[in-house]
Amino acid sequence: MIISDSQRMWFTTQLLSYYKLSGRTLPWRTDSNLYKIWVSEIMLQQTTVKTVIPYYEKFINAFPTVLKLSAASLTEILLLWQGLGYYQRAKNLYLGSRIISEIYQGAMPGTLNEWLKIPGVGLSTASAILAIGTNQYHTILDANVKRVITRFFTISSNNHPSKYNKTLWEVAQKLTSKEEPGDYAQAIMDLGATVCLNRNPECGKCPIHLHCKAYISNSVQNYPEKINRKPKTTYKEVCLLIRNQHNKYLFVRNDKNKLLESLWQPPTFPWPETNKIPTLDSINGLFTLHYPEFRSGKIVTLSKITHDFTHRTNDVYPFCIHTETKKNPTGTWLEIEEWKSIPVSTLYQKVLKAYLSVEQS
Numbered sequence: 001m002i003i004s005d006s007q008r009m010w011f012t013t014q015l016l017s018y019y020k021l022s023g024r025t026l027p028w029r030t031d032s033n034l035y036k037i038w039v040s041e042i043m044l045q046q047t048t049v050k051t052v053i054p055y056y057e058k059f060i061n062a063f064p065t066v067l068k069l070s071a072a073s074l075t076e077i078l079l080l081w082q083g084l085g086y087y088q089r090a091k092n093l094y095l096g097s098r099i100i101s102e103i104y105q106g107a108m109p110g111t112l113n114e115w116l117k118i119p120g121v122g123l124s125t126a127s128a129i130l131a132i133g134t135n136q137y138h139t140i141l142d143a144n145v146k147r148v149i150t151r152f153f154t155i156s157s158n159n160h161p162s163k164y165n166k167t168l169w170e171v172a173q174k175l176t177s178k179e180e181p182g183d184y185a186q187a188i189m190d191l192g193a194t195v196c197l198n199r200n201p202e203c204g205k206c207p208i209h210l211h212c213k214a215y216i217s218n219s220v221q222n223y224p225e226k227i228n229r230k231p232k233t234t235y236k237e238v239c240l241l242i243r244n245q246h247n248k249y250l251f252v253r254n255d256k257n258k259l260l261e262s263l264w265q266p267p268t269f270p271w272p273e274t275n276k277i278p279t280l281d282s283i284n285g286l287f288t289l290h291y292p293e294f295r296s297g298k299i300v301t302l303s304k305i306t307h308d309f310t311h312r313t314n315d316v317y318p319f320c321i322h323t324e325t326k327k328n329p330t331g332t333w334l335e336i337e338e339w340k341s342i343p344v345s346t347l348y349q350k351v352l353k354a355y356l357s358v359e360q361s
C-alpha cells in the first residue's frame, strides 16, 4: 500500500500534537522505568486502562522492582491478580522476572530479541516496551492501532488474512515517527482507546478526521473487519462446598482448567446433562462416587451462578454438603472466610460470596 511522505508526515504530526495536548496521565508514564512499562503492557493485554490502574498500583507497591517480583511466590502474585483475569499473564510476569533476575542480574533487557524471549511478550508488546521506555524506533500493532489505521486508510482483508496482517504491519511501520517513536506509540494507543472507539467513535474530536477515509465515506463501522468468531459455548458444572464436622471447607488447586490454572476453588465436576438441573439425589451420587470415604449429610442447594469468559459462559450449580471424615483428601480444609487469603478466581469468589450471604441470613 502506497503512503506518500506528505501523508505520513501529516498523520504523524497530528498524532504527536494531539498527544502533547491531550495524552492521558497514567501511573506508568511518570518515568521511563522499563520494569513498570513491562508490567503495564502485560496488564493491558485484553483489559482496559480503567480496570488496570488499581491493579497496577497494588502490584507495583508490592513488587516495586523486578528483583522483588522474582523473589515473590506465585501465590502472592496471583492474590494481587485475582479479578483481573487471564491468569497466564501473571505467571508470565513471574517467569519473566525469574529470567531477568537470573540472566540479566535484574537489569531490564534492552533489545527486541531479548524481550521476545520473555514469556508472554510478542512483537507488538516488545516494541511498545522499548519505544515507550527507551525511545527506540519500533512499531506497535495492537487492537487500538489496527482500528485507527484500518479506518483511516479503509484497509480490508479481501479474504487474505495473512496478506492483510502484513499490510497492517507495513502501514503501521511507515507511520511510526522515527524521531519520537515513544510518544507516537502512546499517541496512537491513546487515540484508539479514547477517541477512535470500537463503538461510537468520537470522530468530531479526532485530530485526523479531515483525511480519514472511513469518516469521509461514512463507513467507519465497516472497519476493522469483523473476524468470524466461534459462537460462545456454555459450560455447565457442579460446585461442591464440602463442609466437615469442624466447620471447615475443602479447597482444591485447579490444575486442569488452563483458564484458571493454579488458582484455588471448591471442587467442581462437569455437569453434562445440559437440559437438566442437578437434583439432590444426583448430587449425593456424584459426591459418593468421588468421595467414597466421606459420609454425606445435609445438602443445601444454592442458586445457579453464571459467569462470562471471553469465549464461553460458565453455568455453575453450587451445593453445600455437610460431611464427616477422618481422611484428608487432596486439597486443603479452610474456614469459610479464609478463602480471602488464597488466590481464587472471580467465578468462584461469586460462588463463595453467594454462599456466605445465604449462611449469614
Ligand code: SF4
Residues within 6 Å of the ligand: 148, 151, 152, 195, 196, 197, 201, 202, 203, 206, 207, 208, 209, 210, 212, 213, 214, 215, 220
Ligand atoms: S475520524 Fe473517526 S474513524 Fe477516523 S480515525 Fe478518527 S475517530 Fe477513527
